[in-house]
Amino acid sequence: MAPRITVIGTGYLGATHAAGMAELGYEVLGMDVDPDKVSVLSSGRSPVFEPGLEELLARHLASGRLRFTTSAEEAARFGDVHFLCVGTPQKKGEMAADMTYVDAAVDALAPHLDRPCVVVGKSTVPVGTAARLSQRLADTAPAGEAAELAWNPEFLREGYAVQDTLRPDRLVFGVRPGGRAEEALREVYAPLLGAGVPLVVTDYATAELVKVSANAFLATKISFINAMAEVCEASGADVTQLSAALAHDDRIGGRFLNAGLGFGGGCLPKDIRAFMARAGELGADQALTFLREVDAINMRRRSRMVELAREQCGGGFLGRRIAVLGAAFKPNSDDTRDSPALNVAAQIQLQGGQVSVYDPKALDNARKAFPGLNYAESALEAAEGAHVVLHLTEWQEFRELDPLVLGERVAERRVLDGRNVLDAERWRAAGWTYRALGRPQPEPLPGL
Structure with missing residues (x-):
């Protein structure tokens, strides 16, 4: 008989994992303490924008293989394998991960585990968490050590989460020697x-x-x-050509080698900071000191974009209109957590700029995170009367913009490509001044 599966926590990770497990043929019960989220999911809607997720939810709510609850007791009765998919945000005022939600999920579930089962952590946690939670389960679950813990980290990419759930590039099982968790996970x-x-x-x-x-x-x-983009700017080199040349080296490869505004989101920034914090607790802080500079370089890219925008506005933002294309931290997502685009927009507004932001999917989340910014319903509306246009999230919609059409809306044809993906020659041919991070500004033609 196939195991029945519960998913504790139904945010971005949990909702996707629950729908994915149903797609693989299992009976799945998703559990969350937020009744509004459970209501949304039970109606077949996703709490986040993720391509393909709502289709999976609708299909398996209809098939009867997937449903949702707010009851930890019901989840414990239902499931043979319980996946923990709750968040581990950065602690306020610290670099360390906040384990409140993970601990609360275990504490809610454990008292109802009265038969052999496997509890599987998928959240990104500080090393040492699994050993601590394994003991906590054994101490608090009526089933004792028969309620066994395993760790099965997730590797989902926002925008590709459904694909990564159903066709992952690898699976990792962290298990206790001699236990039954490995067998249970192999079955799942x-x-x-x-x-x-x-x-x-x-x-x-x-x-x-x-x-x-x-x-x-x-x-x-x-x-x-x-x-390298910083060095290119100082030396007059072109970082896009440098990246292309490096990518031909099989030892390096071209993925994640595109210079631009840097990374954001709910994973990379907080995970590297939590990693440094945990290394310090373990007495291995020197091993990860390089990550401080990694973080610093990333944050400098945002400041540099603000500097370039200020230069394009004649040295100051007062009385200038700035169009910001992008609010999500990456395309194919509505996630605005630690968004470089919104960070830049907010900095410019604080310095007196009149900012108008547009994003195809992330406007609702952007309004919640930065209610003081102005938002537009289209790229053309955002660009109305702008003295400079900032391209900060690489949506396909922005790559396909017609610079001639956009040029009819702006006050000045100046574009800053924060992602190095727009066709520079096409924009320049349409009369725009095109600038990008890490790329030289071409010399003006004689007589211009």
Whole structure:
């Protein structure tokens, strides 16, 4: 008989995992303490914008394989395998991860676990968390050690989360030696393992480190090319050509090697900071001191974009209108957590600029995060009367903008490409002054 699955926490990760498990053929119960979120999900709507997710939700609510509840007791009765998918945000005023939600999820579930089961952590947590929670489960669950813990980190990319759930590039099981958790997880993931998805079975600590190590590496690679962009600006070199040349080296590769405004979102910034904080607690802080510079380079890109915008506005923002294209931290997402685009927009507004922001999907979240900014319902509306246009989130819609049409709306044809993806020659041919991070400004033609 196939195991029944619960998913504790139904935000971005949990909602996607619950729908994905139903797609793999399992009966799934999603549990969340937020009744509004449960109501939204039960109606087939997603609490976040994620391509393909609402289709999965609707399909499996209709099939009867998926439903949602606010009751931890009901989840405990229902499930054989319980996935913990709650958030681990950065603590206020600190770099460390806030484990409040993970601890609360375990404390809510454990008293109702009165038969053998497996509790599977998917959240990104400080190394050592799984060992602590394993003991907590054994001490508080009526089933004792028969309520076994495993750690199965997630590797979802926003905008591709459904694909990454159903066709992941690897699975990692952190398990206790001699327990039954590995067997249970192999059964749950049998459709993926049968399709050839690579599997690494390891201990708790290594499994916990996989996700934060991956994020630290990706953040380092992004900040590396952005550091090279700083050198390119100082020397007159072109970082896009430098990146293209480096990408031909198989040891380096081209992914995450695009210079621009840097990273944001709910994972990379807070995860590398929590990683540094945990290393300090373990007495290994020197091993990760380089991540401080990774973080600093990333934040400098935002300040540099503000500087470039100020230059394009004649040295100051007072009386100037600035159009900001993008609010989400990345395309194909409505996530505005630690968004570089909104950070830049807010800095410019604080310095006196009249800012108008447009994003295809993230305007509602942007309004909640930055209610003081002005928002437009289209790129053309945002650009009305603008003295400079800032391209800060690389939506396909923005790449396809007609610079001639947009040029009819602005006060001055000046564009700053914070993502280095617009066709510079096309924009210049339409009469725009085009600037981008890490790329030289061409010399004006004689007589101009």
